[in-house]
Amino acid sequence: MDVLTKLRNTVSNTITNTVHNTAYGLSQLSSVLPGNPVTREFEVIAHIGSAGPGLLWKVYSGYKKSTKQEAAIFLFEKRILERWSSKTDRELILETLKRGIMQLTKLRHPQILTVQHPLEESRDSLAFATEPVFASLANALGNLENVPQPLPTNLKNYKLLDIEIRYGLLQLGEGLAFLHGDVKLLHQNLCPESIVINLHGVWKIFGFDFCALNQSTDSKQPSWSYIEYDPTAPYVTCPQLDYQAPECILASSNSPSSDIFSLGMLIYVIYSPDNRPLHESQNDLSKCKRFLENFKGSAVSSKLFSVPENLKDTTKLMLSHSPELRPDPHQFIKIEYFMDIGVKTLNYLDKLFQWDNLQKSQFYKGLPQVLKQLPHRVILHRVLPSLYKELVNPPMIPFVLPSILQVMESCEIEEFREHILPNLKPVLALEDPPQISLVLMQQVNLLLKLCPADVIKSDIVPMLTRALESGWEQLQELCLTALPNIVTMIEGPVMKNAILPRIKKICLNKKPNGSATLGIRVNCLLCLAKMLPNFDRWLVYDEILPLLQEIPHTGEPAILMAIIGIYRLLLTHSKMGISKEILATKVLPFLLPLCIEQNLSSSQFETLSTLVIDMINRVTTEHREALKQLDAVRRETQQFEKELSATTQITFPQQNILNDINVTAQKSPTNMVKQSVGMENGLTIEEKFRLAQQQETHQRLQSQEPLTPKTISSISKQQPKDLTATLLKNNLDELNLSASKSPNSQSNYIGQNLNTTWNNQNANQLNSQFLTPPMSSQMMNWTMNNTTSSTNWNSTQSSWNMMTSPNNLNSSWVPQTNLTRKAEYGSKVNSQILQPMASPPNVQTQAKTNLSNQDIMDLLS
Numbered sequence: 076m077d078v079l080t081k082l083r084n085t086v087s088n089t090i091t092n093t094v095h096n097t098a099y100g101l102s103q104l105s106s107v108l109p110g111n112p113v114t115r116e117f118e119v120i121a122h123i124g125s126a127g128p129g130l131l132w133k134v135y136s137g138y139k140k141s142t143k144q145e146a147a148i149f150l151f152e153k154r155i156l157e158r159w160s161s162k163t164d165r166e167l168i169l170e171t172l173k174r175g176i177m178q179l180t181k182l183r184h185p186q187i188l189t190v191q192h193p194l195e196e197s198r199d200s201l202a203f204a205t206e207p208v209f210a211s212l213a214n215a216l217g218n219l220e221n222v223p224q225p226l227p228t229n230l231k232n233y234k235l236l237d238i239e240i241r242y243g244l245l246q247l248g249e250g251l252a253f254l255h256g257d258v259k260l261l262h263q264n265l266c267p268e269s270i271v272i273n274l275h276g277v278w279k280i281f282g283f284d285f286c287a288l289n290q291s292t293d294s295k296q297p298s299w300s301y302i303e304y305d306p307t308a309p310y311v312t313c314p315q316l317d318y319q320a321p322e323c324i325l326a327s328s329n330s331p332s333s334d335i336f337s338l339g340m341l342i343y344v345i346y347s348p349d350n351r352p353l354h355e356s357q358n359d360l361s362k363c364k365r366f367l368e369n370f371k372g373s374a375v376s377s378k379l380f381s382v383p384e385n386l387k388d389t390t391k392l393m394l395s396h397s398p399e400l401r402p403d404p405h406q407f408i409k410i411e412y413f414m415d416i417g418v419k420t421l422n423y424l425d426k427l428f429q430w431d432n433l434q435k436s437q438f439y440k441g442l443p444q445v446l447k448q449l450p451h452r453v454i455l456h457r458v459l460p461s462l463y464k465e466l467v468n469p470p471m472i473p474f475v476l477p478s479i480l481q482v483m484e485s486c487e488i489e490e491f492r493e494h495i496l497p498n499l500k501p502v503l504a505l506e507d508p509p510q511i512s513l514v515l516m517q518q519v520n521l522l523l524k525l526c527p528a529d530v531i532k533s534d535i536v537p538m539l540t541r542a543l544e545s546g547w548e549q550l551q552e553l554c555l556t557a558l559p560n561i562v563t564m565i566e567g568p569v570m571k572n573a574i575l576p577r578i579k580k581i582c583l584n585k586k587p588n589g590s591a592t593l594g595i596r597v598n599c600l601l602c603l604a605k606m607l608p609n610f611d612r613w614l615v616y617d618e619i620l621p622l623l624q625e626i627p628h629t630g631e632p633a634i635l636m637a638i639i640g641i642y643r644l645l646l647t648h649s650k651m652g653i654s655k656e657i658l659a660t661k662v663l664p665f666l667l668p669l670c671i672e673q674n675l676s677s678s679q680f681e682t683l684s685t686l687v688i689d690m691i692n693r694v695t696t697e698h699r700e701a702l703k704q705l706d707a708v709r710r711e712t713q714q715f716e717k718e719l720s721a722t723t724q725i726t727f728p729q730q731n732i733l734n735d736i737n738v739t740a741q742k743s744p745t746n747m748v749k750q751s752v753g754m755e756n757g758l759t760i761e762e763k764f765r766l767a768q769q770q771e772t773h774q775r776l777q778s779q780e781p782l783t784p785k786t787i788s789s790i791s792k793q794q795p796k797d798l799t800a801t802l803l804k805n806n807l808d809e810l811n812l813s814a815s816k817s818p819n820s821q822s823n824y825i826g827q828n829l830n831t832t833w834n835n836q837n838a839n840q841l842n843s844q845f846l847t848p849p850m851s852s853q854m855m856n857w858t859m860n861n862t863t864s865s866t867n868w869n870s871t872q873s874s875w876n877m878m879t880s881p882n883n884l885n886s887s888w889v890p891q892t893n894l895t896r897k898a899e900y901g902s903k904v905n906s907q908i909l910q911p912m913a914s915p916p917n918v919q920t921q922a923k924t925n926l927s928n929q930d931i932m933d934l935l936s
Contacts, residue, residue: 167308304324552598
C-alpha cells in the first residue's frame with residue numbers, strides 16, 4: 076500500500092511540474108483533471124492567481140466552449156491534502172471547501188462573486204467556474220502563495236490605486252449590507268483571501284466557508300450560532316484569527332458587528348506600509364486572546380496613522396472593543412470618505428441600468444470632464460466596460476462615444492486593439508442615427524492612427540463612403556478632410572468606383588444657396604489636390620481633368636484658385652508628366668478665358684498668368700525639341716538610304732558588271748561590223764570569218780544566266796579556283812585561235828603574249844584577288860577586241876578607252892573596297908596598255924611594253 080501511495084505521489088508531482096511548465100492552462104488542466112466535468116465545458120488559458128482559505132484554490136482564466144463567454148476556473152487539487160496525515164483532517168478540509176462554494180452558488184448580488192458553473196468533484200480535484208477574475212485581494216497585496224512563478228503579467232508590479240481602494244471598500248460595505256439585511260447571513264471570515272477582484276476591478280465577496288446562517292424564524296430577531304475555534308483542527312478549517320472580532324474569541328458570540336470589525340481590520344491592512352494586520356497570532360488562540368484583551372482606546376488610535384484622515388475616525392469605531400459602537404454597513408457607505416467624485420462616478424456607472432435614457436444622457440454629457448480626473452487603469456478596466464453595455468442601445472451611442480474616443484487618445488495601440496476595438500467595430504457599421512457617424516468622423520484621424528490596416532479597409536473606408544453620401548455638409552467636410560490620410564490604403568477599384576464618383580457628385584451638386592455649396596466644392600478640390608500624387612496617371616486623365624472643367628465656378632475666386640492649384644500640381648509633379656498635347660488641346664483652352672475673369676485679385680491673376688505662361692513655354696519647348704528630333708531622324712533616314720544603296724552596289728557587283736557588259740555590247744563586233752559596212756563597201760573573207768567567231772562568243776556569253784550573290788556563293792563554295800581558271804583558259808584559247816588565223820602578225824603576237832602571261836600565273840592566286848566570272852568575261856572581250864584588224868582599230872580603241880576609264884574601272888572590275896589600289900590600277904592601265912595602243916601597234920613596241928606577271932595579276936584584281 077505504501078508503494079502505491081509513493082507511486083501515486085510521484086506521478087502526481089510529475090504531472091504538477093508539467094502543469095507549471097506548460098504555456099496554456101488547457102493542457103495543464105487536462106493533464107491534471109482528465110475526468111472533471113468542468114474541464115469538458117470550459118477552455119482554460121492560464122494560471123492567474125489563488126484565493127480562499129490558505130489560498131488553496133488555484134484560479135485560471137478561460138472561457139466557456141459553447142458560448143465563448145469569458146470565465147474563471149477555480150481548482151483545488153486533492154494532492155495538497157497530503158500535507159495532513161490525518162484522514163479526518165483531510166475530510167474536514169474537503170467539507171469546509173465544499174460548504175463555502177455551495178453557499179456562494181446560492182447567492183446573487185453585484186458585490187458577491189457570480190458562479191457560472193457549480194462545484195464539480197472528481198477523484199483528484201474540486202473545480203467550479205465563475206465570472207472572469209483578475210486575482211484575489213491577497214494576491215494584489217503581495218501574498219503570492221499558490222501562484223505560478225514567474226508571476227503572471229497581471230500581478231507584476233501591481234499596486235492598488237486610491238480610487239480602487241475607495242470604491243472597493245464601498246462595494247464591500249454594500250455587500251455586507253446585502254448579507255446582513257437581506258439574507259441575514261454573517262460572513263465571519265472577511266479577509267484578503269476571501270475577497271476577489273474581478274476582471275473589471277470590482278471587489279467581490281468570496282469564501283463563505285465559515286458563514287453563519289440565521290437560526291431564528293422570520294418573526295423574531297435574527298440570531299446566529301457560533302462555532303468555537305478549535306486549535307487542534309487544521310488552520311484552513313478555521314476563520315483567520317487576525318481578523319476576528321473580540322466578542323468572537325473572548326465571548327464565543329457573533330453579530331453583524333463582527334463582520335464590521337473584520338472590515339475595519341481589512342482597512343488597516345490595505346493602508347499599512349507592509350500590508351500586515353495589527354497583530355499576527357500565527358494561528359495561536361491564546362496569543363490572539365491576549366492581544367484582543369489589550370486592544371482598546373488609545374491603543375487603536377496609535378495604530379491608524381497610515382489610514383486617510385477622512386476614514387480614520389470611522390475605522391477607529393469599526394475596531395471598537397464594544398460591538399454597539401461600530402457602525403452598520405449602511406452607515407459605513409455614507410461617510411465622507413466615499414464622497415469622492417471618482418467614487419461617485421464609478422457608483423453611477425454600476426447603477427445606470429436603473430435609469431432612463433434622459434437621465435443617462437445627462438450623465439454621459441458630463442462624463443468626459445470627470446474622466447480627466449481618473450487613473451487610466453481605472454478608466455480602461457472599470458469605466459469602459461460599463462460604457463460598452465450602452466453600445467447595444469443606438470439612441471445612447473452618440474452620448475457614449477465622446478467618452479470612449481477621449482479614452483482612446485491616451486491609449487497605447489496594444490491597449491486599444493485589445494480592449495476597445497472589438498467593442499467599437501460594430502458601431503462603425505451603424506448608419507442610424509446619423510449622429511453616430513458625425514461623432515466618429517470628428518475623431519477619424521485618431522481611428523486611422525490606432526486601427527490596423529485591415530480594419531481601415533474593412534470598416535473605416537465604408538464608413539467614409541457612407542459619409543460622402545450623407546446630406547450633412549459637416550459630415551461630408553469631415554470625410555473630405557480624412558480621405559487624404561488613408562488614400563494609400565484605399566484600393567484602386569474602390570477609389571475609382573466608390574470614392575471619386577461621390578466626390579464628383581458633391582462638386583457638381585447645385586443648391587439654391589450658393590454659399591453652402593461653395594465650401595463643399597472647395598473642400599472637394601483640396602481633397603483631390605492632396606490625393607493627386609497617389610493617383611495613377613490614367614486615373615487623373617480619365618477622371619480628374621474632365622471634372623475640373625465641369626465644376627460650375629461662376630467666377631468664384633476660391634474655386635478658380637483651387638482648380639489652378641491642381642493644374643499647377645499636374646504641371647510640376649514628376650509622376651503625372653502631363654503631355655504637351657493635353658496642355659495644348661485640353662488645359663490651355665480652359666485656362667485662357669479665365670485670364671479675363673473680373674473677380675480675380677491682382678495676386679490671383681498673377682498666379683493664373685504665370686501658370687498659363689509656364690504651360691505655353693512647356694508646349695513650345697517640347698514641340699521645338701520634337702521637331703528637331705524629327706529633322707534629325709529624317710536626315711539619318713536619308714543618309715541610311717544612301718549608305719544602303721552604296722552597300723547594295725558593293726554587295727552585288729555583278730549587276731553593275733552586267734550593265735557594263737550591256738554598254739559594251741552596244742559596241743560589239745556585230746555593231747562595229749554594221750558601222751564598218753556603212754563606212755566601207757566590203758570585207759575580206761578572213762575578216763568576215765573572224766567577226767563571225769567574235770559574234771558567236773558574244774552570243775554565248777549573253778545567253779548565260781546572270782550570276783546572283785547566291786549563285787556566286789555556291790560556286791565559290793564548290794570549286795571557285797578551278798572554275799575561274801577554266802573560264803580564263805578557255806577564253807584565252809579562243810583568243811589564241813583567233814590570233815593564229817589572223818594574217819596580222821602583231822595581233823597574233825599580242826594573243827601569244829597574253830597566253831604566255833596567263834600560263835605563268837596561278838589560278839588560285841587570281842581567285843584570291845576577288846576575281847569573278849563576269850570580270851573574266853569582260854577581260855576576254857577586251858582581249859578579243861584587240862585582235863581585230865587594223866581597219867577596225869579606231870572603233871576598237873574607243874571601246875578600250877571606255878572600258879579602261881576610271882569610272883568603268885570603279886564600277887566594274889576594280890574592287891571598290893580599296894581606293895588606293897583602284898587608283899594604282901587605273902594609272903597602270905593608262906601607262907602600260909592604253910598608251911602603247913594609241914597608235915597602230917607593231918611587234919617591236921609590243922616587246923618593249925610587255926606586261927609582267929605581277930602587273931597582269933594586279934590588273935585582274
